[in-house]
Amino acid sequence: MxxxxxxxxxxxxxxxxxxxxxxxxxxxxxxxxxxxGDFLFPHIPFxxxxxxxxxxxxxxxxxxxxxxAYYLIPExxxxxxxxxxxxxxxxxxxxxxxxxxxxxxxxxxxATLAKMTGNDLLPTMGREFLEQPLITKIGIVxxxxxxxxxxxxxxxxxxxxxxxxxxxxGLWGLAIFFLFSFYNPHNVVRDKFYWWWVVHLWVEGVWELxxxxxxxxxxxxxxxxxxxxxxxxxYVIITLTLVTGxxxxxxHYYWIGTPEYWQWFGSIFSxxxxxxxxxxxxxxxxxxxxxxxxxxxxxxxxxxLGTGVMAxxxxxxxxxxxxxxxxxxxxxxTQITAAHGHMxxxxxxxxxxxxxxxxxMPLMRGRAANSNKAQVVEMWGFWxxxxxxxxxxxFLTAAxxxxxxxxxxxxxxxxxxxxQDQVSMFYWMREWSGVVFxxxxxxxxxxxxxxxxxxxxA
Amino acid sequence: xxxxARRQGRPGHxxxxxxxxxxxxxxxxxxxLLAFGVLFAAYAITRLKNLDLFNEMxxxxxxxAGALNTFLLITGSWFVARSVAAIKADHRxxxxxxxxxxxxxxxxxxxVKYFEYSAKFAAGINxxxxxxxxxxxxxxxxHTLHVVLGMMILGFVWNKARRGEYTARDHHGIETGASYxxxxxxxWIILFPLIYVMR
Numbered sequence: 304m305x306x307x308x309x310x311x312x313x314x315x316x317x318x319x320x321x322x323x324x325x326x327x328x329x330x331x332x333x334x335x336x337x338x339x340g341d342f343l344f345p346h347i348p349f350x351x352x353x354x355x356x357x358x359x360x361x362x363x364x365x366x367x368x369x370x371x372a373y374y375l376i377p378e379x380x381x382x383x384x385x386x387x388x389x390x391x392x393x394x395x396x397x398x399x400x401x402x403x404x405x406x407x408x409x410x411x412x413x414a415t416l417a418k419m420t421g422n423d424l425l426p427t428m429g430r431e432f433l434e435q436p437l438i439t440k441i442g443i444v445x446x447x448x449x450x451x452x453x454x455x456x457x458x459x460x461x462x463x464x465x466x467x468x469x470x471x472x473g474l475w476g477l478a479i480f481f482l483f484s485f486y487n488p489h490n491v492v493r494d495k496f497y498w499w500w501v502v503h504l505w506v507e508g509v510w511e512l513x514x515x516x517x518x519x520x521x522x523x524x525x526x527x528x529x530x531x532x533x534x535x536x537x538y539v540i541i542t543l544t545l546v547t548g549x550x551x552x553x554x555h556y557y558w559i560g561t562p563e564y565w566q567w568f569g570s571i572f573s574x575x576x577x578x579x580x581x582x583x584x585x586x587x588x589x590x591x592x593x594x595x596x597x598x599x600x601x602x603x604x605x606x607x608l609g610t611g612v613m614a615x616x617x618x619x620x621x622x623x624x625x626x627x628x629x630x631x632x633x634x635x636x637t638q639i640t641a642a643h644g645h646m647x648x649x650x651x652x653x654x655x656x657x658x659x660x661x662x663x664m665p666l667m668r669g670r671a672a673n674s675n676k677a678q679v680v681e682m683w684g685f686w687x688x689x690x691x692x693x694x695x696x697x698f699l700t701a702a703x704x705x706x707x708x709x710x711x712x713x714x715x716x717x718x719x720x721x722x723q724d725q726v727s728m729f730y731w732m733r734e735w736s737g738v739v740f741x742x743x744x745x746x747x748x749x750x751x752x753x754x755x756x757x758x759x760x761a
Numbered sequence: 762x763x764x765x766a767r768r769q770g771r772p773g774h775x776x777x778x779x780x781x782x783x784x785x786x787x788x789x790x791x792x793x794l795l796a797f798g799v800l801f802a803a804y805a806i807t808r809l810k811n812l813d814l815f816n817e818m819x820x821x822x823x824x825x826a827g828a829l830n831t832f833l834l835i836t837g838s839w840f841v842a843r844s845v846a847a848i849k850a851d852h853r854x855x856x857x858x859x860x861x862x863x864x865x866x867x868x869x870x871x872x873v874k875y876f877e878y879s880a881k882f883a884a885g886i887n888x889x890x891x892x893x894x895x896x897x898x899x900x901x902x903x904h905t906l907h908v909v910l911g912m913m914i915l916g917f918v919w920n921k922a923r924r925g926e927y928t929a930r931d932h933h934g935i936e937t938g939a940s941y942x943x944x945x946x947x948x949w950i951i952l953f954p955l956i957y958v959m960r
Contacts, residue, residue, distance in 0.1 A: 582788070
């Protein structure tokens, strides 16, 4: 750690891991509810478990991004953070708001929560992933603005590099597109149209810039490859991302009441979306192969390479699987989407945040890298989680294909619920893979508690 | 390799100078060509299915404007190629001026396009008019955006060139910008016959 203020990212990383565990627990609850419909009913109904599962993911990834930014920005800008105190204050505000929101989800019926939190004043609730009460949404905006102020001021007073510029653009984009969560027109088509400006332009737009910047930063550190080379790759990747990803939004506009040309725009541009992800895979492997130093933190290198591969598979390949309009006509809103969602979020965003944590945490604890034993345990966590996620994805894909066939293609199509019964075997297998994933996560967290250190050699 | 060879001041057309310009721009150019390739293929397939509509609608396009624009872009490419040749002979002022002429051709293209689009939009044509016009508008618009981007890149390079930052030995930036500009030209040379002329 080169700057004292980088330490503010530590609580962010710890809270992110805590929320990650919560996310997986609720995932397991939901997974079981797929096959045992009344499990934990009426205390935790499916819709509530789903809300907690997805919102916890988003919040912990945001925590992870903020933590990563607080670590990365001072080092790239070669100056202390503008205000470490503000960063710590924002951490607590964000954490308490997130906790209160989850408590609200769990303790109060959703409609009551909406009434209690002033949804009548400006209705924004009730939409997938944007379920947060109005006050939470306002809180997110306030925290995001103060956070952006803090890191932007830091960059302005320090060195400007491609990496911190791309990261800043990504984070500003994240905040700006979130504003569309306040726009909730009566017209359902319009509503859906702009809803995707938050959802799609986050994960297939600005978040990819954040991903690219974090990956580039860690790769510079662990491989020692020239900044010039790494930054050039970063520029190519983000250009490809934006060229394909922005118009790629069209792949959500096939069947929501928008004009037909979206089927063309969406199909063509989103079919090209795997390219930037493939470039990222090449990027990660290329840089590690051309490394000029043997960094003692092998675990961080593994996570970085894993991000490259799994992001391409989950976001690129599994996205392409159902992105063409004629295919999506059959697969829309089935378990194929769930398969893609799981591997893409894990491969791209979960893994890149863990890459950063894996690299930065030992340094913040005053060592170049964790002890060999701790790293071996961490790598066990990597493999258990990653392989479990591959199986979750495969089982959901199998469930999805069967579902599409039974419900939409067969000569006498089944109803939704009948088809669900037929695919339950795959849901059970997915649930067991989920248990393995949780074990992997616990193993990963355990690795933090193994003492000792590995000294830098080169 | 390429930069190394150039820094050692080895002029000419050796393999080490290939591809001209920055490797990153070539990754980008190939991705762009792929995107346009997919768009052209989609156009061709759809045209086969709606032959009569496409043949009829094609006659409503302004072919003269298209031809004029082809002339402008090819001329622009010639200027840009002259600029690269000039800097290789260390004629810095001439090189910068040729770049400016290339940018001016881009402005000419945009002006013609402005009148062409205005006429179409005034006639009430939009993306929903029919499948042919959907392709016409989106393909030409997408290309026009690339012309704008190409002009921005050339503008950036010109700004450095006029300050004398490029030399016979170090003109990596000019070749990079020129490569991109030629791609924009190449796409139009396929796009123009495909949409305006071929029946």
